[in-house]
Amino acid sequence: DKYRIAVVVGSLRKDSINRKLALALAALGPQDFSFEHVAIGDLPLYNQDDDSNQHANVKRLKSEVANAQGVLFVTAEYNRSVPGVLKNAIDHASRPYGQSAWAGKPAGVIGMSGGAIGTALAQQHLRNMLAYLDMPTMGQPEAFVQNKEGLFDDKGHIANPDTRKFLQTWIDRYVAWVKMHAKM
Ligand code: FNR
Numbered sequence: 001d002k003y004r005i006a007v008v009v010g011s012l013r014k015d016s017i018n019r020k021l022a023l024a025l026a027a028l029g030p031q032d033f034s035f036e037h038v039a040i041g042d043l044p045l046y047n048q049d050d051d052s053n054q055h056a057n058v059k060r061l062k063s064e065v066a067n068a069q070g071v072l073f074v075t076a077e078y079n080r081s082v083p084g085v086l087k088n089a090i091d092h093a094s095r096p097y098g099q100s101a102w103a104g105k106p107a108g109v110i111g112m113s114g115g116a117i118g119t120a121l122a123q124q125h126l127r128n129m130l131a132y133l134d135m136p137t138m139g140q141p142e143a144f145v146q147n148k149e150g151l152f153d154d155k156g157h158i159a160n161p162d163t164r165k166f167l168q169t170w171i172d173r174y175v176a177w178v179k180m181h182a183k184m
Contacts, residue, residue, distance in 0.1 A: 001184065002032055002033065002034050003032060003033045003034070003069045003070065003175075003178055003179070003182060003184075004034055004036060004067060004069055005029075005033060005034065005036065005068055005069070005071065005072050005178070006036060006038050006065050006068035006070070006071045006105075007022050007026070007035050007036060007037045007038065007071075007072045007074065008038055008040060008071060008073050008074070008086065009037065009074050010073065010074065010075025010076050010082055010083050010085065010111070010122070010126075011075070011076040011083060011085075012040075012041040012085055013076075017076075017112050017113075018074045018075060018076050018112050019074070020152055020156055021074055021110070021111075021112045021145060022035070022037065022072070022074040023156055024152065024156055024157055024158050024167070025072070025074070025110070025170075025171050027156075027157055028158075028164075028167060029171055029175065030175055033175060033178075036064070036068070038064045038065065039057070039060075039061070040061065040085055040086065040088070040089035041085065042057045043061065043088060043089055043092055044058075046088050046091040046092050046095075048095070051095050051096040052096065054095075054096075058093070061089065061092060061093050061101070062092075062093050062101040063101075065093055065101040065102065065105065066101045068105065069106070069178060069182035069183070069184060070105060070107065070108070070178035070181075071102070071105045071106070071107045071108075071135065072107070072108045072110070073086070073107060073108065073109050073110070073126060073130075074110050074111060074112075075109070075111040075119060075123065075126060076111060076112075076119065076122070077111060077115075077120075077123075078122070080121040080122070081121060081122055082122045082125055082126050083122075086126075087129075090129055090133070094133060100134075102133040102134070103133060103134045103135070104134060104135070104136075104181075105135050106135070106137075106138070106177055106178045106180070106181035107130050107136065107137040108138050108177065109126055109127060109137060110143045110145065111123055111144070112145035112146070112147055113146070113147060114146065114147050115146065116146055117144055118145070118146055119145075120142075123142070123144070136177075136181045138173065138174055138177040140173070141166075141169065141170055141173060143166070143167070143170050145163070145167075148160075151163060
């Protein structure tokens, strides 16, 4: 059976470099893994009053995560933290209390921005949340991908050989991490 990975991109931007990175990472993954992007842009703003009557799109997000063997977060950094849209999605799928979709799902955290330490603080804040949500999260290798001219080729694959090698190692380790922690 295939391992399904729910890919959560922490950016809604049409030309998001993090979405590009997520697609390029998926292309480096093995045959027995399928990477499925989950939509977070169509969720309402989280309101605890709705916990007993979750929006259809929230239920959809929760079932996509529940049906996955792992979660891959590929996030932008906004003002040295995670974008609000990502926090909103995390909060939604963590509720109602005791019915979190995240619990126990092995996670990987990666991100890309223009800065040399780009997304490091966003990733650290995200790790804090994932620890609380009881998601076994791969600690190493870390990856703070800097957006440089020529990083992607015209097919969206990683063009730079050193970066490709590094990201291949990253995805190989993530695959092993999921296999170690997934409940099939
Ligand atoms: C940013 N950006 C940014 N970059 C960074 O490295 N650290 C930061 O704290 C921030 N803060 C920030 C706030 C806001 C509101 C915006 C709109 C942007 C720049 C950001 O990395 C850049 O826009 C990326 O292209 C965002 O990723 P996506 O949307 O291309 O995936």
